[in-house]
Amino acid sequence: xxxxxxxxxxxxxxxxxxxxxxxxxxxxxxxxxxxxxxxxxxxxxxxxxxxxxxxxxxxxxxxxxxxxxxxxxxxxxxxxxxxxxxxxxxxxxxxxxxxxxxxxxxx
Numbered sequence: 001x002x003x004x005x006x007x008x009x010x011x012x013x014x015x016x017x018x019x020x021x022x023x024x025x026x027x028x029x030x031x032x033x034x035x036x037x038x039x040x041x042x043x044x045x046x047x048x049x050x051x052x053x054x055x056x057x058x059x060x061x062x063x064x065x066x067x068x069x070x071x072x073x074x075x076x077x078x079x080x081x082x083x084x085x086x087x088x089x090x091x092x093x094x095x096x097x098x099x100x101x102x103x104x105x106x107x
Contacts, residue, residue, distance in 0.1 A: 013050075015036055018032040018033060019034070019035075058096050060074060063099055065100050070099060071093055075093040075094060075095050077093045078094075088105065
């Protein structure tokens with residue numbers, strides 16, 4: 001997989017329904033945002049997530065990996081909580097320029 005969403009694997013993955021904003025009582029986001037998820041169970045495998053975001057004003061800064069200010073920019077966010085306890089989780093944020101900010105959170 002190389003991020004091209006026109007490949008057969010992504011077409012077979014299906015899409016989520018449009019996301020809702022938690023902080024606004026479940027209102028639809030300004031532009032539809034959907035995700036597709038693929039999992040490769042092989043020894044070298046991994047989790048692959050593709051976001052499809054409608055945004056009329058996409059912007060991104062030229063910055064570096066793990067820039068602590070990246071969460072203030074336009075990003076998509078992925079939260080991974082393998083135990084479902086909402087106490088420890090991994091967070092990955094990616095900007096439109098493919099800059100990544102990843103961290104392990106302990107609340």
